[in-house]
Amino acid sequence: MADPITGLLTLRQKNGWIFGFMLFSSCVSLTASFVLSYDALLIAANPEIVLNCDISGTLSCGTVGRSWQAALFGFPNAFLGLVAEPVVITIAVASLAKVKFPKGFMLAAEIVYLLGFVFAYWLFIQAYFEIGALCPWCLLVTLSTTLVFSTLTHVNIRDGNLFLPERVSKALQWGCRVGIDLLIVIVLLATVVLLIVSKYGSSLFG
Amino acid sequence: MATNPPSERRKKIEAIEREQKTRRVVMYTIIAVVAVAVLVPIVWLIAANLAPAPEPVSTPTAESTGAAAASGAVSDSLHAAVFGDGKVEVDVFFDFMCPGCGSFESVNSADLMQLVSEGAITLRMHPMNFLDRLSQGTNYSTRAANAFVAIARAEPDKALQFADYLWHNQPGENTEGLSDAEIAAYAQQAGVSQAVIDTFSELANADWITATTAYAWDEAGMESTPGLKVNGEIVAGLLDKPYTIDIMTPGVLKAELEKLNG
Numbered sequence: 001m002a003d004p005i006t007g008l009l010t011l012r013q014k015n016g017w018i019f020g021f022m023l024f025s026s027c028v029s030l031t032a033s034f035v036l037s038y039d040a041l042l043i044a045a046n047p048e049i050v051l052n053c054d055i056s057g058t059l060s061c062g063t064v065g066r067s068w069q070a071a072l073f074g075f076p077n078a079f080l081g082l083v084a085e086p087v088v089i090t091i092a093v094a095s096l097a098k099v100k101f102p103k104g105f106m107l108a109a110e111i112v113y114l115l116g117f118v119f120a121y122w123l124f125i126q127a128y129f130e131i132g133a134l135c136p137w138c139l140l141v142t143l144s145t146t147l148v149f150s151t152l153t154h155v156n157i158r159d160g161n162l163f164l165p166e167r168v169s170k171a172l173q174w175g176c177r178v179g180i181d182l183l184i185v186i187v188l189l190a191t192v193v194l195l196i197v198s199k200y201g202s203s204l205f206g
Numbered sequence: 207m208a209t210n211p212p213s214e215r216r217k218k219i220e221a222i223e224r225e226q227k228t229r230r231v232v233m234y235t236i237i238a239v240v241a242v243a244v245l246v247p248i249v250w251l252i253a254a255n256l257a258p259a260p261e262p263v264s265t266p267t268a269e270s271t272g273a274a275a276a277s278g279a280v281s282d283s284l285h286a287a288v289f290g291d292g293k294v295e296v297d298v299f300f301d302f303m304c305p306g307c308g309s310f311e312s313v314n315s316a317d318l319m320q321l322v323s324e325g326a327i328t329l330r331m332h333p334m335n336f337l338d339r340l341s342q343g344t345n346y347s348t349r350a351a352n353a354f355v356a357i358a359r360a361e362p363d364k365a366l367q368f369a370d371y372l373w374h375n376q377p378g379e380n381t382e383g384l385s386d387a388e389i390a391a392y393a394q395q396a397g398v399s400q401a402v403i404d405t406f407s408e409l410a411n412a413d414w415i416t417a418t419t420a421y422a423w424d425e426a427g428m429e430s431t432p433g434l435k436v437n438g439e440i441v442a443g444l445l446d447k448p449y450t451i452d453i454m455t456p457g458v459l460k461a462e463l464e465k466l467n468g
Contacts, residue, residue, distance in 0.1 A: 197247040
């Protein structure tokens with residue numbers, strides 16, 4: 001029992017796994033951002049339009065896309081994804097090709113992506129509690145942003161890129177080795193799933 | 207390694223063992239959390255599927271009581287609740303949440319009811335639910351339209367009066383809409399029997415309304431609401447064209463329909 005677990009956790013620390021996963025997640029996020037940006041244009045052209053992801057009153061990109069939260073900075077939020085995700089893709093591809101980025105660069109990426117991560121969850125909370133509808137592509141952004149942020153944070157902790165005190169850094173590295181970072185991500189995603197099911201269960205399945 | 211004093215070596219081994227132990231605990235916790243996240247929705251889904259089991263028992267009775275009077279108003283093939291049998295055919299496509307529909311009805315609702323009772327027009331009401339997304343998850347469009355269709359099936363002579371009450375108390379977009387209790391109260395006010403009101407919560411007409419919505423967009427040629435057809439000609443409901451008759455000015459539509467009736 002201990003062997004496959006050890007094997008998996010060792011694999012999790014490898015560059016190939018981390019950056020491969022980061023590449024995959026950021027591509028998913030970019031795709032979702034693209035769809036949401038395109039939908040925003042369709043809604044702008046025709047506010048009454050019924051989008052193909054307007055499946056029901058509960059599952060509706062249109063409802064979320066028409067909210068003020070969907071354009072917090074005056075333009076569709078998804079545009080930020082179109083700008084930011086290609087940078088992550090570049091980092092992932094370059095790192096897979098064994099490029100080693102300076103610590104300061106990785107710290108900057110971490111900080112900017114932290115903002116994106118916080119923003120993604122703020123949007124989820126808004127959609128959940130205020131807008132009262134779920135948008136499948138937005139949820140995909142929430143998921144992929146979580147995955148990109150976790151891999152980016154993992155690699156920055158592992159490589160000591162965050163300019164943290166030695167003791168803190170060592171403790172975090174130990175946490176990553178035993179898989180606590182993975183546990184945090186799983187708990188977060190499980191919370192999101194349970195929140196959605198508890199509120200929308202009947203209208204999702206029924 | 208050999209130079210390490212035994213105690214230090216022991217410490218290292220202990221640290222590794224501790225790490226492996228923690229690792230195992232973390233892994234099992236992860237598996238447990240994943241199991242909860244997967245199992246809870248499944249159990250929930252099964253429970254939700256078992257719970258409505260009593261409903262089908264009551265739905266057939268609701269349908270059979272409705273079917274007895276169904277010829278009264280609701281036509282599946284026309285995707286409409288039909289009122290009157292006059293010469294001029296009027297099709298109205300609407301969503302109870304749509305502000306334009308509210309304006310249209312507050313101008314014309316009384317006139318149309320009068321023309322129906324005079325036998326001048328056949329009024330086909332096509333309730334839609336595409337604005338369910340504007341009622342904060344309460345699906346007001348479907349709830350209101352369902353009540354309207356249920357009344358049209360069972361007690362058709364009360365349906366237009368009920369709709370008129372809803373129009374005059376139309377909720378704003380992006381609110382939760384009227385509550386089920388408020389809808390029931392307006393039905394009562396329109397003289398609908400309690401037995402019919404009690405069926406509202408089953409939303410037995412929800413699929414019918416969704417089908418009507420699809421019919422309006424895909425077959426009736428509607429692009430927006432309020433939509434209006436007179437004798438099959440589209441008067442309102444196209445995006446790039448304003449109304450061919452000024453339907454938002456009181457009396458204009460009525461005069462036009464009376465003229466067509468001759």
